[in-house]
Amino acid sequence: MPLTPTPGSDAVLAGMTLVPGAGLAADLEEYINRVADYLANGHTYWKPGILLPVTRGGHGGSTAAQARTNLAAPWDAVGASGAPGGLKFTSPGFDRISLEAPGIAFPHTLAYLTDIPGAPDLSSRVAKSGDTMSGNLDVPNLGVSGSIFNSGMSSVVSGYVAVYRDASGRIGLSPSTRRAKKEIKAWAPNLQALLAIQVVTFRYRAELFDKTDPLRRDAPIEVGLIAEDLDALGLTWLVYYDAEGLPAGVHYEKLALALLPIVQDHEARLTEAEVGLDGVLARLDTLEGARA
Numbered sequence: 001m002p003l004t005p006t007p008g009s010d011a012v013l014a015g016m017t018l019v020p021g022a023g024l025a026a027d028l029e030e031y032i033n034r035v036a037d038y039l040a041n042g043h044t045y046w047k048p049g050i051l052l053p054v055t056r057g058g059h060g061g062s063t064a065a066q067a068r069t070n071l072a073a074p075w076d077a078v079g080a081s082g083a084p085g086g087l088k089f090t091s092p093g094f095d096r097i098s099l100e101a102p103g104i105a106f107p108h109t110l111a112y113l114t115d116i117p118g119a120p121d122l123s124s125r126v127a128k129s130g131d132t133m134s135g136n137l138d139v140p141n142l143g144v145s146g147s148i149f150n151s152g153m154s155s156v157v158s159g160y161v162a163v164y165r166d167a168s169g170r171i172g173l174s175p176s177t178r179r180a181k182k183e184i185k186a187w188a189p190n191l192q193a194l195l196a197i198q199v200v201t202f203r204y205r206a207e208l209f210d211k212t213d214p215l216r217r218d219a220p221i222e223v224g225l226i227a228e229d230l231d232a233l234g235l236t237w238l239v240y241y242d243a244e245g246l247p248a249g250v251h252y253e254k255l256a257l258a259l260l261p262i263v264q265d266h267e268a269r270l271t272e273a274e275v276g277l278d279g280v281l282a283r284l285d286t287l288e289g290a291r292a
Helices: 009-013 025-040 064-071 191-195 227-232 252-291
Strands: 088-093 096-100 109-111 200-202 222-224 239-241 247-250
Touching: 191 252, 227 239, 227 247
Parallel strands: none
Antiparallel strands: 088 096, 096 109, 200 222, 239 247
16 A cells, blocks of 8 residues: 655655666665765755755754844855945945944945945045055044144145144134124223233153154253143133143133233323323413413
């Protein structure tokens, strides 16, 4: 009586050769050994649709995506489209590449380019520490943790403004309009403190110069002010401080504000003296006229 399902049907689907019904008993050992070879070749001769679970050395997936998920393997396809939870590279322009990766918050982290020329306004590349470039570096935001050097600055003769750096290191302009200010009040500085400001000569210490700078060994004589002295006079508005609250430098650009109240005070005193002198001269003229 034939068995159901027919024995060997799965083997046929897997590509195995069946033992012929009319085979010789003497060949039975060879047929058994061939079946052993099929088993040794593993999934090569598995029936289609059979999935070996991860716990038994398989991936348990019928698609590549399922297999990656089951094995917790990262997405290895890199392209403009990317995939959920995988890597995605795009180009926002300016010779830059945007990288989106698992664990990195949107918007994309921008990666430096290495050896990718081609931008019309960039004749060199900035890829790592020590690299240089010429031309224009046109990016929305640029962060520099080291020093910035520019030996080729051109002169500006119109429309120029002063640039400042705030405590966070951001560079920008300082607005000075009523639109940007509130609680505007008249200011009465300590004139005696301003008059006590002492201008000094000095040389900068060698460690402030670059090691290759010849001025390191023979710094020139400079003229200026001492931040600690201004702080001691209470002129804190003329001083900027470091992160520890210690005087770090002088706001030389504000010295004009220090001169204005002094000049105004002297002008008021001079006007008052002139009025008094005119009165004295008028009385003298009156006395001389009476004597005559």
